Amino acid sequence: MFRLTLRNISRRKLRYALTTFAVVLGVAFLSTSFFLTDRLRDSFDELSADIGSDQDLVVRAAVPQGADRSIRVPIPEQVLEIVNADVPGVKAVAPSIFAFNVQPITIDDEGQLKAVTTVGAPQFGVNYYDTGELTQLFIAEGRPPKWTGPIEDESVIGEFVLDTDTASDNDFAVGNTYQISGPLGNRTFELVGTVNWRSPDENKATGATMSAFETETAQTFLNRNIPLGDFGEIGTFDEILIEVDEGADIPTVQSSLQSLLEGFTDEFTSLFSSFPEELQVALTSYTDIEIEVVDAATITKENEDDFSAVVDVLSNVLLAFAIIAVVVSAFIINNTFSIVLGQRVRELALLRALGATSRQVAQSVILEAVLIGVFASALGLTAGYALAIGGRELLESLGFGNLSGALPIRSRTIIVAALIGVGATVLSSIGPANRVRSIPPVAALRDQPTLTAANLRRRLIGGITIVVVGVAMLLVSIFNDALSTAPQLLILSTGALATFGGVYLLSPVATRPIAHLLGSPIQKIFKVAGRLAKENASRRPRRTAATAAALTIGLALVSMAAVVSDSLKSTVGKTLETSISADLFVSSDGGFGPPTGFSSDLVNDLNLLAGEKPELIDSVINYRFAFSGMAVDDDFKDVISTELTTLSRHMDIDLLEGNIDSPIPENSDGVLLIHADPAETNDLSIGDSVIVNFGGNREANLTIAGIYNNAALLGNWVVDNLTFDKYLPQAQDSFLSVRYNSQADPLEARAEIVNFTQDYPQLSVEDQREFRESAEAQLDQILSVITVFLGLSLLIAVLGITNTLALSVYEQTRELGLLRAIGMTKRQVRRMVRWEAVIIALFGGILGVGIGILFGIAATAAIDTSIVSELSIPMKSVIQYLAISAVFGIIAAILPAYRASRLNVLDAISHN
Amino acid sequence: MNTSSNAAARVLNGTKIYGEGDTEVKALDGVNVEFQEGEFTAIMGPSGSGKSTLMHCVAGLDTLTSGQTFLNDVSLTDLSDRELTLLRRDKIGFIFQSFNLLPTLNARENLTLPLDLAGQKADSSWMDRVIESVGLGNRLDHRPDQLSGGQQQRVAVARALVSQPSIVFADEPTGNLDSITGNEVLDFLRAAVDDLNQTLVMVTHDAAAASRADRVLFLADGKIVDELRSPSSEEIFDTLKRLDA
Numbered sequence A: 001m002f003r004l005t006l007r008n009i010s011r012r013k014l015r016y017a018l019t020t021f022a023v024v025l026g027v028a029f030l031s032t033s034f035f036l037t038d039r040l041r042d043s044f045d046e047l048s049a050d051i052g053s054d055q056d057l058v059v060r061a062a063v064p065q066g067a068d069r070s071i072r073v074p075i076p077e078q079v080l081e082i083v084n085a086d087v088p089g090v091k092a093v094a095p096s097i098f099a100f101n102v103q104p105i106t107i108d109d110e111g112q113l114k115a116v117t118t119v120g121a122p123q124f125g126v127n128y129y130d131t132g133e134l135t136q137l138f139i140a141e142g143r144p145p146k147w148t149g150p151i152e153d154e155s156v157i158g159e160f161v162l163d164t165d166t167a168s169d170n171d172f173a174v175g176n177t178y179q180i181s182g183p184l185g186n187r188t189f190e191l192v193g194t195v196n197w198r199s200p201d202e203n204k205a206t207g208a209t210m211s212a213f214e215t216e217t218a219q220t221f222l223n224r225n226i227p228l229g230d231f232g233e234i235g236t237f238d239e240i241l242i243e244v245d246e247g248a249d250i251p252t253v254q255s256s257l258q259s260l261l262e263g264f265t266d267e268f269t270s271l272f273s274s275f276p277e278e279l280q281v282a283l284t285s286y287t288d289i290e291i292e293v294v295d296a297a298t299i300t301k302e303n304e305d306d307f308s309a310v311v312d313v314l315s316n317v318l319l320a321f322a323i324i325a326v327v328v329s330a331f332i333i334n335n336t337f338s339i340v341l342g343q344r345v346r347e348l349a350l351l352r353a354l355g356a357t358s359r360q361v362a363q364s365v366i367l368e369a370v371l372i373g374v375f376a377s378a379l380g381l382t383a384g385y386a387l388a389i390g391g392r393e394l395l396e397s398l399g400f401g402n403l404s405g406a407l408p409i410r411s412r413t414i415i416v417a418a419l420i421g422v423g424a425t426v427l428s429s430i431g432p433a434n435r436v437r438s439i440p441p442v443a444a445l446r447d448q449p450t451l452t453a454a455n456l457r458r459r460l461i462g463g464i465t466i467v468v469v470g471v472a473m474l475l476v477s478i479f480n481d482a483l484s485t486a487p488q489l490l491i492l493s494t495g496a497l498a499t500f501g502g503v504y505l506l507s508p509v510a511t512r513p514i515a516h517l518l519g520s521p522i523q524k525i526f527k528v529a530g531r532l533a534k535e536n537a538s539r540r541p542r543r544t545a546a547t548a549a550a551l552t553i554g555l556a557l558v559s560m561a562a563v564v565s566d567s568l569k570s571t572v573g574k575t576l577e578t579s580i581s582a583d584l585f586v587s588s589d590g591g592f593g594p595p596t597g598f599s600s601d602l603v604n605d606l607n608l609l610a611g612e613k614p615e616l617i618d619s620v621i622n623y624r625f626a627f628s629g630m631a632v633d634d635d636f637k638d639v640i641s642t643e644l645t646t647l648s649r650h651m652d653i654d655l656l657e658g659n660i661d662s663p664i665p666e667n668s669d670g671v672l673l674i675h676a677d678p679a680e681t682n683d684l685s686i687g688d689s690v691i692v693n694f695g696g697n698r699e700a701n702l703t704i705a706g707i708y709n710n711a712a713l714l715g716n717w718v719v720d721n722l723t724f725d726k727y728l729p730q731a732q733d734s735f736l737s738v739r740y741n742s743q744a745d746p747l748e749a750r751a752e753i754v755n756f757t758q759d760y761p762q763l764s765v766e767d768q769r770e771f772r773e774s775a776e777a778q779l780d781q782i783l784s785v786i787t788v789f790l791g792l793s794l795l796i797a798v799l800g801i802t803n804t805l806a807l808s809v810y811e812q813t814r815e816l817g818l819l820r821a822i823g824m825t826k827r828q829v830r831r832m833v834r835w836e837a838v839i840i841a842l843f844g845g846i847l848g849v850g851i852g853i854l855f856g857i858a859a860t861a862a863i864d865t866s867i868v869s870e871l872s873i874p875m876k877s878v879i880q881y882l883a884i885s886a887v888f889g890i891i892a893a894i895l896p897a898y899r900a901s902r903l904n905v906l907d908a909i910s911h912n
Numbered sequence B: 001m002n003t004s005s006n007a008a009a010r011v012l013n014g015t016k017i018y019g020e021g022d023t024e025v026k027a028l029d030g031v032n033v034e035f036q037e038g039e040f041t042a043i044m045g046p047s048g049s050g051k052s053t054l055m056h057c058v059a060g061l062d063t064l065t066s067g068q069t070f071l072n073d074v075s076l077t078d079l080s081d082r083e084l085t086l087l088r089r090d091k092i093g094f095i096f097q098s099f100n101l102l103p104t105l106n107a108r109e110n111l112t113l114p115l116d117l118a119g120q121k122a123d124s125s126w127m128d129r130v131i132e133s134v135g136l137g138n139r140l141d142h143r144p145d146q147l148s149g150g151q152q153q154r155v156a157v158a159r160a161l162v163s164q165p166s167i168v169f170a171d172e173p174t175g176n177l178d179s180i181t182g183n184e185v186l187d188f189l190r191a192a193v194d195d196l197n198q199t200l201v202m203v204t205h206d207a208a209a210a211s212r213a214d215r216v217l218f219l220a221d222g223k224i225v226d227e228l229r230s231p232s233s234e235e236i237f238d239t240l241k242r243l244d245a
């Protein structure tokens, strides 16, 4: 049997080649994503271990479990004195400051100010220190930065050094002065040197920006001083790094440090007992902290976790698309097996007649599948490795650091790829193999033996049942608002799968009517060729349906994404139109990555402007975000702060109860506005006080002042800026909105604003229309990334059409010969094959787009209304997708059409 | 060059060689033949004698290794594949032993296929005559698998006639039919010659079928070895026997 199987495969090389290719593509994509993400993980793990190994211990403010580490507060510099006192075993101590969103500004070729930006990597502002093993920055050119005077004085020119990559990529020159945008606003600094991060010879911080200042300058410029009004200020550090004596026991040093720091917070707090109340309150976020001493392993672990969160997202996305590709190829394999076995019925029947058992025959089919699966998986793995080498460059160019060196080949990669490759092939062959079992030996003698297919009536009933169940689940997920998002999405996706499966089962029934509908105009134009194309497409409904299904999957997903994206767009448009009265928006371009923000200097300046020119500017307000910044019952929530007194002049959050700008009641630390949903789930009503915890350790007693209905604007939890000032002092402005005086000329008003914002080239200034356009552009970008990733599945689907057509052409050799003999030209033959392909592809496209729209509607309904509240179906895209399906058909037909037209007429006539 | 005006097709010194060296087969060996307009010619000969090859070469489905073929005094030798295809479509009719009809089209559509391929409207009176002569009546809307073998062959004959070709070739058109059905088809072919003045060339192994022709050519080893005019079945039998010996 084995030899026979091998011979079967080798004799039908071409027929199997395309099938194999589909599996190869799926497995290649899958293994590429493994190779790449493994490489990324390795490089991040190395980096984490490297970063962790530099210091033995780190002193810092503790952040409780569940809180976002980005809201860690700095520690008062007094801690340094304790650590610096002769603690046995401590060899060296370095106070460290690192702030995000510090952007050097240069001048581009056109003489415009240009802020240095990265592709998602952080832009650090740090302090420079040279302390033995603890040293992080190594001077490559020039000298270290020095203190040149109090940088809060704008006339003082400070000094800074910049990482070598940023400097050379942006043509910074040592000796020149530059503006740097930081938490304090823009200040002027002279570039006195360039540095490499973490190595004297090579900058390891590729992708990120690293501006370093002398420590005291850094404290001021990076906003690490606690202002105490008339009492001056207290400096802080983000961390204190400690190197331990060689031979000293690190845990011992750690615990002795920890116990030394035990009483610090109380002592520190008592320092201010004589201060006025408001000042003491302003200090809460520094006095309420717990100081911890952690070891290198903890730091390494934290960094690994942070990095792996990034890699996990990437790898999950890639895997999802790879699995879609494999599923699509499974359809194609299944179809090919059905067709090829159908063509071999006589031969298989002969085997049966010669004494092979039905089991042996079926086994030989499965064996064939196994061999093809093994071969395709091996090829796919190899191709995947090659692809990953290309993908690595792409990742490097996106700022994922230096990934050179061999890609890791984990046994997991090989096992999963083989399992999926062989598994998909074998599973897809089981159906056809079972049908082969039922071939009776007498079929060998029949004129035109065929495989008996599964009962069409059973298929019809089964299909309808499954579709009904699937659609019902979709409807439940759409109309049942009581469900929360997670179970809703579960029901939605199960419903979606069921609907798709049912439609697939039913689609052969629809093939004939749809093919006739699509074929009629084609027949009108291309006459006989069109007529025959139509007939060929509908003569084997099951085959057409199975071929089209591969395309259906890809297009359904694309259309679903398009519906969601279009609904998001119209939600943005609707929100701007109906709920926003602000005229101009200022935001940092940062995009994703660490929280982006900019100095409150800007909003202060703009407020002064509004005071000076009320005839132009009505008001300006700022917004700050803290993701997972506020705990309510130990559950961390995203919270936004803004200027509640003027908020209603800028937007309408659809207040249901209470007031937006009510004063802070007695015995309360601030007011809280809350969306109706969390108000209901947390059983909160107006006037209630809630104990919340900022950063997990700064407790505040807030009073519910308002309950609102529109979560699309500010999310679920809103507090006043004063509250953030007090409890999350490191939060930066992320967004400003400006309202013009209603009498003002918008152009004139805007010009005034731009006067100030132009110093911050990293900020974008947009009016309502521009804001909407850039939001739309972002959505379009995401959609095109999704489409590109689904492109592979679409490519496999095109291969599937090619494959089916090639097999059909082979089956129709005699018909083609006859047609050619009685005068069909080659061109007409090509047309016939091509339009058959177009009909199949359009059939798949119509089903796909139809299902996709349905799923898109369901998904839109399932997604929280704070994100999507409007439904919109992008008719233009829908038409485009259908046109693209047709084009896919044309492309898929090129090869089979060519082969069909080149058939030798005489051979074809005598073929059987 | 000989330009006899009433020959629908001619072969001059036609030689066809398949393969090379050891495997070389001379399927046609210096054949000279003319098919007169309105004449019904039958070609007979043992299996492998080159009957089909001759027919294919005259019909522009295959090319001679040497020699020339003319159709209505047009030499086929210099025609491109496309020109040959159009020639087959417009000037030649075909009837094969089996599988003459496209399973996806009904009888009427199969019948008009050559016209449809040419994008021509049928001459309706001609069309009516052809359709009437097929005698399928309301079964014209049926697909081939709903027709009997004889009915299928009659549709095939009608299809060969419908574009009013210069010449119709039939390769064992009754080979797959029982004698009664075969006779019906032969009647139909005969009528086409008599009533429509159709030129017809038919390859057959059946002496009775050949006896319906105006002329019978005998082929052996790629050569025309004999020719009879309006022979009876017996005469044909005798000739075949003689050739066999």
Ligand SMILES: Nc1ncnc2c1ncn2[C@@H]1O[C@H](COP(=O)(O)OP(=O)(O)OP(=O)(O)O)[C@@H](O)[C@H]1O
Pocket (backbone or CB within 6 Å): B018, B019, B025, B026, B027, B045, B046, B047, B048, B049, B050, B051, B052, B053, B054
């Ligand atoms: N494509 C080909 N390649 C090689 N040899 C061929 C080819 N076609 C035909 N022949 C040979 O040419 C000779 C003539 O074949 P042809 O088909 O014309 O015979 P025929 O008289 O039609 O026979 P039959 O009565 O069996 O149909 C035979 O010897 C055949 O083997």
Ligand SMILES: [Mg+2]
Pocket (backbone or CB within 6 Å): B051, B052, B053
């Ligand atoms: Mg023959």
